[in-house]
Amino acid sequence: MRRNYKTVLLGGLSLCALLGxxxxxxxxxxxxxxxxxxRIALREEALLAATMLxxxxxxxxxVTVVVERTQYVTVTSATPRAVAAAxxxxxTLASNVLAIIGDDVVTLEDFRRAxxxxxxxxxxxxxxxxxxxxxxxLINNRVLAHAAxxxxxxxxxxxxxxxxxxxxxxxxxxxxxxxxxxxxRVSEDAIKEYYAQHAQEFSLPERIRVRHILVEVQxxxxxxxxxxxxxxxxxxxxxxxEGEDFAQVAAQESSCPSRAKGGDLDFFARGQMAxxxxxxxxxxxxxxxxxIVATEFGLHLIQLTDRIPARRRSLxxxxxxxxxxxxxxRERALYEELLASLTNKYKVIRxxxxxxxxxxxxx
Numbered sequence: 001m002r003r004n005y006k007t008v009l010l011g012g013l014s015l016c017a018l019l020g021x022x023x024x025x026x027x028x029x030x031x032x033x034x035x036x037x038x039r040i041a042l043r044e045e046a047l048l049a050a051t052m053l054x055x056x057x058x059x060x061x062x063v064t065v066v067v068e069r070t071q072y073v074t075v076t077s078a079t080p081r082a083v084a085a086a087x088x089x090x091x092t093l094a095s096n097v098l099a100i101i102g103d104d105v106v107t108l109e110d111f112r113r114a115x116x117x118x119x120x121x122x123x124x125x126x127x128x129x130x131x132x133x134x135x136x137x138l139i140n141n142r143v144l145a146h147a148a149x150x151x152x153x154x155x156x157x158x159x160x161x162x163x164x165x166x167x168x169x170x171x172x173x174x175x176x177x178x179x180x181x182x183x184x185r186v187s188e189d190a191i192k193e194y195y196a197q198h199a200q201e202f203s204l205p206e207r208i209r210v211r212h213i214l215v216e217v218q219x220x221x222x223x224x225x226x227x228x229x230x231x232x233x234x235x236x237x238x239x240x241x242e243g244e245d246f247a248q249v250a251a252q253e254s255s256c257p258s259r260a261k262g263g264d265l266d267f268f269a270r271g272q273m274a275x276x277x278x279x280x281x282x283x284x285x286x287x288x289x290x291x292i293v294a295t296e297f298g299l300h301l302i303q304l305t306d307r308i309p310a311r312r313r314s315l316x317x318x319x320x321x322x323x324x325x326x327x328x329x330r331e332r333a334l335y336e337e338l339l340a341s342l343t344n345k346y347k348v349i350r351x352x353x354x355x356x357x358x359x360x361x362x363x
Contacts, residue, residue: 091103091104091105096108096109098110098111098135098138098139099139099142101139101142101143101146102146104142104146106138106139106142110138110142111134111135111138114134114138115134115138179334179338180331180334180335180338181331183330183334184327184330184331184334185327186323186326186327186330190326191315191319191322191323191326192315194322194325194326195315195318195322199312202312202313202317202318203310203311203312203313204308204310204311204312204313205269205270205310206269206270206282206307206308206309206310207267207268207269207307207308208267208268208281208282208284208304208306208307208308209264209265209266209267209268209304209305209306209307210264210265210281210284210302210303210304210305211246211247211250211258211262211263211264211265211302211303211305212250212254212256212258212263212265212277212300212301212302212303213233213236213240213246213249213250213253213254213256213263213300213301214254214255214256214297214298214299214300215229215232215233215236215253215254215255215298215299215300216229216255216297216298217229217297217298217299219296229298229299230292230299232253233292233299233300233301234292236249236253236301237289237291237292237301240289240301240303241289246262246263246289246301246303247262247263247264248262250262250263251263255298256297263303264305267306267308270282274295274296274297276293276294276295277293277295277300277302280293280300280302281302281304284302284303284304285304286304286305286306286307287303287304287305288303288304289301289302289303290302290303
């Protein structure tokens with residue numbers, strides 16, 4: 001007896017059409033997983049159950065379809081009676097469960113995937129303290145996703161295009177990982193070799209740390225104003241040379257915003273300050289106070305507080321930087337190689353006239 005199969009439409013699309021299968025005469029049909037099954041469930045933890053009906057010239061034949069996590073589909077025939085769906089286990093609040101939404105479980109692993117430890121560590125401290133907010137965000141998003149999975153948008157062409165785009169993006173990510181990222185890893189020997197051959201790139205210049213006191217003088221100041229500024233800075237220099245604390249005098253008298261830190265400018269290397277200021281500062285010994293220094297900002301007194309000699313960064317210090325640099329270089333080369341191969345394989349033909357018109361229309 002010939003069985004004529006027909007399918008229940010899921011969101012306007014037949015299950016067989018979505019999975020790319022064809023009904024056959026066998027009582028059991030196993031269809032291999034396909035990335036196109038993402039059209040049925042975008043989230044990998046989604047489980048979808050549907051029913052296919054088969055009609056015969058005799059009694060009705062019940063057929064059950066179940067899409068498992070593995071994305072394999074099994075179609076089994078049954079006797080001419082209703083087949084009860086296997087009951088789903090009731091989720092429980094186990095030690096690794098953050099929340100239960102219907103039959104959907106939000107786990108600690110879900111949180112770690114959504115908010116990886118290294119990513120959290122890069123956040124400002126005040127945001128790292130908001131872990132509870134991140135947990136609520138994850139749960140709220142899952143509630144929305146749970147509701148969205150119950151909706152039928154299959155009659156919306158844009159929805160179907162978005163699904164196709166989403167599947168394409170995921171496939172591209174996996175293609176990139178398999179063909180480029182996985183092959184771009186560099187060995188420890190390559191890192192050591194680069195370090196040895198590029199020693200100059202890891203040299204740290206001499207750096208100094210100073211405090212200063214600034215008496216501001218405008219560029220268009222009158223002679224009397226300049227004279228008053230000189231008298232003030234000379235008086236301040238006498239005070240610090242006689243033993244008054246430089247940082248306290250800076251906090252009281254300096255025109256520079258650094259007065260809030262006692263005039264401290266932190267560490268800097270050559271080429272970062274006004275030339276006259278820099279020359280005077282690097283010539284000082286520790287705790288020595290400079291003569292009056294004139295720059296375009298006004299008149300300065302400088303005190304050297306610390307000095308770090310020039311040195312070469314160690315391999316350990318430069319290790320991650322070198323690895324990232326080499327992996328980026330290799331990724332770029334592999335990407336260009338892959339793109340050239342695919343462009344030739346698929347015979348890409350560009351309409352330069354239209355491209356140029358588009359480009360110029362956006363300028």
